[in-house]
Amino acid sequence: MSGGRSRLAAILPLLWVAVFFAFPFALVAKLSLSDSVLAMPPYAPRIDWSQGFEGVRAFLAGLDGETYARLVKDRLYLDAYLSSLRLAATGTGLLLLIGYPIAYGIARCRPGVREALVMAVILPFWTSFLIRIYAWIAILKPAGVLNAALGALGLPPVDILNTETAVLLGLVYAYLPFMVLPLYAVLERQDESLIEAAQDLGATPLQAFWRVTLPISIPGAAAGALLCFIPMAGEFVIPDLMGGSETLMLGRVIWTEFFANRDWPAASAVAIVLLATLIVPILLFERQQSKVLK
């Protein structure tokens, strides 16, 4: 009875993973091994079920890694790949630098104030993500709010929309809560008496922060960094809307291959490579989380 129930409980998540991850993943993997053709759907081979087992065999024989070879040969893909990782890494670094003081400041506040500030960090999420990005465009565009403000102060205008700077700004803005919240969680939990003990033993307030607070908050920083880095590497909306044509990121490459070039196998292959790269940080994140939970 209870064995049956626990088996049922295990089946549900497995079913979930099968339907929403394994099956789509298999489709994409299969697509990445296919060839692009001018037809509907635009790829070959397809399984001819009327041929039965022969049809499946012919289909498998038609799969090859040609698309992947193309990814290696064409500089565009490698550049987009490296540029994505670089932007995600830079964004993560900036988020750590900006998010840590915010989380630290909130954690040092009085209990009532603390919750209000955490709320303030989460609050922007209650409005549409797209609207917030369009708001940024309105701020950054050449005749936008930012330049109007700079002009009023007698400063020269800046033109940063459709540059990497704008993309980084958008990334940092959009992912800030994902950095602040895990950092806040570890900093808020930290025992105040540890800082007192450090000072009691001769550490200046700065040394106490450096030797005690910072090392103890590393799990939170790691969680925040991975939580931001992984989705940022595959980010599409922000580079597409704020990065203009000069920003090369994998999310946009996949979109272009899929919708503009109708090259489904290439789009799938890029997606698979991105996933393979991100598996390492994802596994790191999992390990970190299980350690924190323990």
Added chain:
Amino acid sequence: MDPGADRTLSVRPQIGGIRDTFAPWEDATARPLVRFDHVSKAFGGVSAVDGVDVSIYEREFFALLGPSGCGKTTLMRLLAGFETPDAGRILLEGRDIQDDPPHRRPVHMMFQAYALFPHLNVAQNIAFGLKRQGLGKADSAARVEEMLALVRLEGLGRRRIDQLSGGQRQRVALARAIAPRPRILLLDEPMAALDKKLREETQFELMSLQQSLGMTFMIVTHDQDEAMVVADRIAVMREGRIVQVGRPAEIYEAPADRYVAGFIGDINLFEARVTHSENGRVKLASDEGLFEAEGAGPVGKTAWVAVRPEKITVLTERPADLDRDAPNVVRGEIHDYGYLGDWTTYMVRMASGRTLRAARANATRALDRPLGVGDAVWLAFQPTSAVVLTR
């Protein structure tokens, strides 16, 4: 009798003759190591420490004893530098340390929950204060080894903190606090997290450690047995004030008032009118009987005769040699008793309805106790066994 007090009496001579003559607080020329000079501190208008004026001497084991919320921890934190006094001064070796931040005070604290650094191992925890003092690597490592041996944790230097038992953590915390050789070590409820047996062992370890290191210790505790066992002097605190300072035996045998008498051990009190007071002897009278005790009191005013349960003799018959108006004899009936193995405590109800406690040592193995619930008894005590309290 109070078990803590019993141990104090049997142990103290053993520790060494020096201890009995160690009384710098009686020497008017001795310079105190720490002096609280009329120190006050309030939090949000509520007074936590109120005009505390006390001195602690080099090599002394000083205990701050009181219930939770009496201000003892605040007093300790004022000395460590985590709080600033609203009024008064704190002097360390004669110097006002008001402007010294915690990290510049040669005062180290052992925190109640130990506050060990979870990201450092045992040896790194102990070395933390040494590094801040600028001690070299080799010297620091040698001192860490010395400390590990001192607290009997040899070979555990590389252990992570979460791999230690509660007792081991306590000893790491102690080693970490004494490693940089502070002028005074502050111990905030150091045994609160230990079980009873380990606590008793640790009390004796702490005493011998303090003796062998020749350090000054100040302990904060709400456990009167603990204070009695370890301390040279105890300061009993109540509502931010120090009510009495003295050797454990002084506090126990000559309490300053009813609060101290009741806080340390058990006490029986007789409220009575003073009829006669002369040469350190007081005679009193009340509806419950006539009393005679040591001390002094204002004639015609109310005072209290205080007598400890173990100093009361329980008799089944009225002693024949006593005349009718002999003092310090009351009649009652046993309405409950508790057998503790070494002692039996009798709850005796007097005609007035009040209940007294009398304790009797179980000197023989006789299983049939001669006294039981409902038995009529006489309780008697010597005038020298009782003390008169006027507050």
